[in-house]
Amino acid sequence: MDGMLALYIFMLAAFTGYEVISRVPVILHTPLMSGSNFVHGVVLVGGMIALGQAETPLEQAIGFVAVLLGAANAAGGYVVTERMLAMFKSKEKN
C-alpha cells in the first residue's frame, strides 16, 4: 500500500476515533471500552489472510494461533458487550 495514502488513513481514523468518543456519558465508559475491544477483533481478518498464505509448518502454527486469538477477541468481545448493553434495554421497557 502507498505509504502516504496510509498516513492519511491513519490521521483521519485517529480523528474519527477521538470525535466518536469525546461526548460519551460515564455510564457508558465500560460498555464502550468493551465495544471498542470487540471492534479491534477485526484483527481476525488479518490473521486469516496470514494463515491463508502460510506454507511452512512454523508459519501455519503461528497463523493458527493468530486466527484462534483473533476469533476469541471478536466472539468474546461481542458477547460481553452485548450482555452489558442488554441491561440498559431492559430498563427502557420499565
Add this chain to the structure above:
Amino acid sequence: MAIKWLIDASYFVAAILFILGLKGMSSPVSARKGIVWAGVGMVLATVVTFLTPGMGNMLLMVIAIGLGGVLAWVSGKRVAMTDMPQMVAIYNGMGGGAAAAIAAVEFARGEMHGTVVTLLATLGALIGAVSFSGSVVAWAKLQGVMNKAFRLPAQNAVNVVLALVTVGFGAAIVIAPQVDPMLVGAFFVLALVLGAVITLPIGGADMPVVISLFNAFTGLAVGFEGFVMGIPALIIAGIVVGAAGTLLTQLMAKAMNRPISNILFVPMAAAGGGEAVEGEQKEVGAMDAAAMMRYASKVIIVPGYGMAVAGAQHKVWEMSELLEEAGVEVVFAIHPVAGRMPGHMNVLLAEAGVPYEKIFDLEEINADFAQADVALVIGANDVVNPSARTDKSSPIYGMPILNADMAQNVIVVKRGKGTGYSGIENALFYKDNTRLLYGSAQQAIGEVIQHVKAMSV
C-alpha cells in the same frame, strides 16, 4: 476480479459499520443498535475473507475460528457480571496477541517489502505483544490467580532498561537486510516479558486505566498490522479504537488526578507516605445500622469494588426499595473510577434494576452529602478517603473524591480492618461520625434488610 471487488467493497462497508457502531455505543439510547451494527460488520468482513483468491489452510482456519470463537463465546456468556473487567482484559490481550502473531507470520515468510512495512510490522508486534502479556497479568490479578502487588527491586530501572533493550532489538530487525530468526525470536520474548513486568506492580484503582491503555495499544497494533497486510478496514478499525481508547484512558486518569506516567511508574501502594491516622474504628451492628437508615430522611449509597466482589448489588437495591417504602430518599453516588473499570458500578446497578435517575456522578452529588443523614459506603475505599483533600503527603492527594465524610453519619460496610486493595489508610474509617459494619456486603446488607423489615411491621 469481480471477487476482489466484492471483498474490497465488503471491507469498506464493514469499516463504516464499525464507526457507526462505536458512534451508537456512545449514547444509551442507541448503544444496543451500535454493537449489533459492529457485529454485522465483523461477520461480513470474516465471511468475505474466505473468498480471497489463493487462500490455503482452509481446514486449519475453520478449526481455529471454531475453537477460539466457541470457547470465548461460551466463557463470555457464563461469566458473572462482576467479573466483566477481567474478561474485557483477557479478550483484549488475545487481540494484541493476534496482531503480534500476524507480524510473526510475516517475519517467518521473510517477505517484508521496504523499511516502512518492516518498521510498522515491528512496532505492531511490540505493542501487540506487550498488550498480550500485560493483559494476561491484569486478568490474573483481577481474577485473584495472582498476588495483588509484586514489585521487583529497582522496578522503574528494570522497566526502562528492558524497554530500551526491546526497542534496540526491534531497531536491529528493521535495519537488518534479511530477517534473522534468532533476532526476531529474542525480540518477541523480550516484548512479552516487558508487558508482564510493567503490569506486575500495578494495582488498586489504577487497574481500569491500565486495561483501557492496553485496549488502545491493541487497537494501534491492529492498525499497524493492517498496513502490513494491506487491508484498509484493519487500519481504520485499529486506529479508530487506538484513538478512542487513548481518549478514554485519559478521561479515566484525569478522574483520578493521576497522570498515566504515575500509574505506570509510581504504583499507589509503593508510593507510601501519608500521615498516620489517629483514632480507632468504631463498630456497629446490623440492627443499629438498619435503624439509622430506616429513620433517616436521606441516604446516599456509595458502592465500590467490595460490592462487586460480593455480588451484593441485588441486595443493595432490595434494601433501597424497602427504605423508600418507609419514606427514606435513597440515591447512589458513583465515583468515576469506582470498581475496576469506569462505569463498572453503573453496569452492576443497572443489572440489579436501579433506575438511571437514582444514580449520580461525583460532580452532581458531592454538594448533597452535607444534607444526607447517612452515607452508606459499601466496599469502597480510596474514592471516599478524605486524605485526598487534606493530606499532601498521601499518594492519592488531589484525586477528586466523594465527600461521604460530610454526611451526618457514615456507615462503612467492610470485610475487615485492613487497608484494602491499594494499601492506603483511610481517615474516613476513623472519624467520630463513622461506624463500621463488618462482613461481606452480601451478608451484611442481607442482615440489614431483615432488621429494616422487622421495623416496618
